[in-house]
Amino acid sequence: MYRVTKDLETGKILLDADNLKLIAEGEGRGLIIMDAPLDLVQNQPPERLLSDFLRKEKIPFGVAYATKGFDSGDISRILLDDKTTMSEFLETNKEATAFFDDIIYEVFGFVADSGKNKITHIMSTGGKLFDSAKEVVSAVRENCDVYIASGDDYANLNRVADKLGISKENVIGLCDDIRKEEIILDLQNHYPKVIMIGDGLNDMPALLAADYGILISRSNYHSPEELRDAADDIVDDLGECTELLQSYILE
Known part of the structure; x- marks a missing residue:
């Protein structure tokens, strides 16, 4: 995925941004993902307030990641007086979607800062499938049920599921880190082994x-030591997972 983020305080556009690192650098920050149809966002008047768009269009949203001191209830409070307009999303979306030719994934979100009581960054993402994604899923499908759990919205995740032949019943969107952990723990009640990538x-x-x-540790993603320590194996590309998965499944 190629993420484009705009710092609303400086006006600077951050290309190929690592939004999770941005959140992790301070307390009271949350990355909010909107479950909004692409065409609806792109057809908005640039001057329309984000708060008005979310409220009147009844747009669902979720916290993909947050640091200590941030609560989901802070979002409504911050939006009350926020003056962020849809023009910010249109600007970042144009940059994000121009990066890949075969894009199937477009995500919109923003960073809410409870300490500053405002939205500090706007984010758009353009994405495509990993080159090896179909190969990896096909390699494990005979012995495994495959799920997608992500902080991103359902519309995008369901498109990915369609491409990979994954049942939409196995797609869980708008997940934060705690929700992903809960999903793993729940699946362990139903399966002898649960693998997480x-x-x-x-x-x-x-x-x-x-x-x-x-x-999957990539050069443009923040991978601190505690994250690396949480994994049993570390790879540089999804394609490297096939052999590891087959070896573990057949143990």
Whole structure:
């Protein structure tokens, strides 16, 4: 995924941004993902307030990741006086979606700071499937049920599921790190082994809880030591997971 983030305090555009690292650098910050249809966002008047858009269009949203001192209830309080407009999303979306030719994934979100009582950053993401994604899913499907659990919205996740042949019943969106851990723990009540593949800070509790956790560590993602320690194995690319998964499944 290619993320484009705008710092509303400086006006600076951050290309290929690591939003989880941005959240982790301070207390009281939350990354909020909107479950909003792409065409609805793109057709908004630029001057429309984000708060008005969320309220009147009844847009669901979730906290993908947050640090100590942030509560989901802070979002409504922050939005009461916030003056962020939809033009910020249109600007970042244009940059994010131009990066890949075969894009299937477009996510919109923002960073809410409870200490500053305002939205500090706007984020748009453009994404495509890993080149090896279909191969990895096909390799384990005979012996495993495959689930998607993500902080992103359901519309995008369901498109990914369609491409990979994963049942939409196995798609759980708008998950924060705690919800991902809960999903792992619940699946362990139904399966003898539960494997987790993740790539970010909001995957750490789930990697720890899983019977076997694999971290995809990439150069443009923040992978602190505690995240790396949470995994049983670390790879640089999803394609490297096939052999590891088959070996673990057949143990």
